[in-house]
Amino acid sequence: MTALAPADAAAIERAARLLRDGGLVAFPTETVYGLGADATSPAAVARIYRAKGRPSFNPLIAHVADLDAALAEAALPKAAIRLAETLWPGPLTLVAPRVAAGSVCDLACAGLASVALRVPEAPVALALIRAAGRPIAAPSANRSGHVSPVTAAHVIEDLDGAVDLVLDGGRAERGVESTILSFVGETPRLLRPGALARETLEALLGRPLETTGAAAAVVAPGMTASHYAPRARLRLDASALREGEAGLDFAGALRARADAAAMIVDLSPKGDLEEAAANLFGHLRELDARGADHIAVAPIPAHGLGEAIADRLRRAAAPRTKA
Numbered sequence: 001m002t003a004l005a006p007a008d009a010a011a012i013e014r015a016a017r018l019l020r021d022g023g024l025v026a027f028p029t030e031t032v033y034g035l036g037a038d039a040t041s042p043a044a045v046a047r048i049y050r051a052k053g054r055p056s057f058n059p060l061i062a063h064v065a066d067l068d069a070a071l072a073e074a075a076l077p078k079a080a081i082r083l084a085e086t087l088w089p090g091p092l093t094l095v096a097p098r099v100a101a102g103s104v105c106d107l108a109c110a111g112l113a114s115v116a117l118r119v120p121e122a123p124v125a126l127a128l129i130r131a132a133g134r135p136i137a138a139p140s141a142n143r144s145g146h147v148s149p150v151t152a153a154h155v156i157e158d159l160d161g162a163v164d165l166v167l168d169g170g171r172a173e174r175g176v177e178s179t180i181l182s183f184v185g186e187t188p189r190l191l192r193p194g195a196l197a198r199e200t201l202e203a204l205l206g207r208p209l210e211t212t213g214a215a216a217a218v219v220a221p222g223m224t225a226s227h228y229a230p231r232a233r234l235r236l237d238a239s240a241l242r243e244g245e246a247g248l249d250f251a252g253a254l255r256a257r258a259d260a261a262a263m264i265v266d267l268s269p270k271g272d273l274e275e276a277a278a279n280l281f282g283h284l285r286e287l288d289a290r291g292a293d294h295i296a297v298a299p300i301p302a303h304g305l306g307e308a309i310a311d312r313l314r315r316a317a318a319p320r321t322k323a
């Protein structure tokens with residue numbers, strides 16, 4: 001059975017021991033909860049894939065304690081190092097060529113010649129990585145294809161019995177996964193919009209970011225079309241509720257045109273995109289729990305974190321592939 005513990009010093013020590021022994025530990029980061037295993041151990045990493053029920057071996061993000069630990073794994077070009085110096089710890093994942101002396105195992109990288117690295121900002125995550133003394137591979141701690149977890153309770157809902165320990169560190173503040181940038185080619189590319197807005201990265205890089213379209217599936221193999229899916233069906237960019245629909249609102253747009261009795265949750269009544277990102281996965285789970293079968297989603301502004309929110313909503317609305 002899965003143990004659940006408040007993330008105090010003793011629990012973090014116990015979690016680090018479990019990780020070193022090949023166990024699975026779910027832990028809070030500032031983005032979403034991660035399902036962690038020793039990234040240097042193929043046997044431990046294999047348990048992640050099994051627990052999530054991932055249909056294929058998608059590469060995982062290796063979470064490291066600092067930039068030096070990242071440089072021990074990957075050949076980060078100067079521009080990537082500058083970004084890391086400014087934005088780590090934080091919700092930025094960098095993909096770069098692996099170095100021969102790296103410790104992250106092939107399975108964690110799904111056999112690719114590159115590795116994804118991130119230094120998380122959440123104190124519990126950092127303390128855990130430091131205590132484990134090695135990179136921690138961690139995808140979001142949900143069943144494959146389901147909505148990402150932002151609380152320990154969400155993790156238990158999806159993975160009870162499949163994980164050795166869940167560290168409860170409260171709600172993941174940002175609520176949407178890290179932004180992934182690839183430095184594998186000549187120019188940096190945005191593989192996944194996320195908790196760090198494109199505008200911030202472009203300003204620091206001094207250039208626009210090439211985007212990998214959702215169609216170019218090979219580049220980030222985990223980015224399948226149907227992902228982040230609740231049970232209910234989603235209709236995006238809705239201007240009003242139709243018969244039988246619940247609403248996922250933004251800034252009261254749907255509420256303004258609906259019956260008082262309509263089931264509507266608002267991502268951000270005041271129209272704040274950071275608040276909306278933080279609420280996204282929790283609100284989708286809430287509508288599922290309240291029995292919504294069809295969800296109309298209000299238009300979301302395209303700038304800042306709106307890009308990541310729209311990306312997750314598009315995937316949640318995509319036709320389901322049965323994994």
Ligand code: TXA
Binds near residue numbers: 034093095109
């Ligand atoms: O915020 C986050 O990033 C969370 C927390 C736990 O850190 N983690 C997370 O992991 O979202 P996951 O496994 O759900 O997503 C990792 C993404 C996948 O889409 C995967 O394909 C991509 O990173 N990825 C990993 N390694 C890669 C590589 N070498 N090249 C291209 N894409 C890679």
Ligand code: MG
Binds near residue numbers: 139140148
């Ligand atoms: Mg995920």
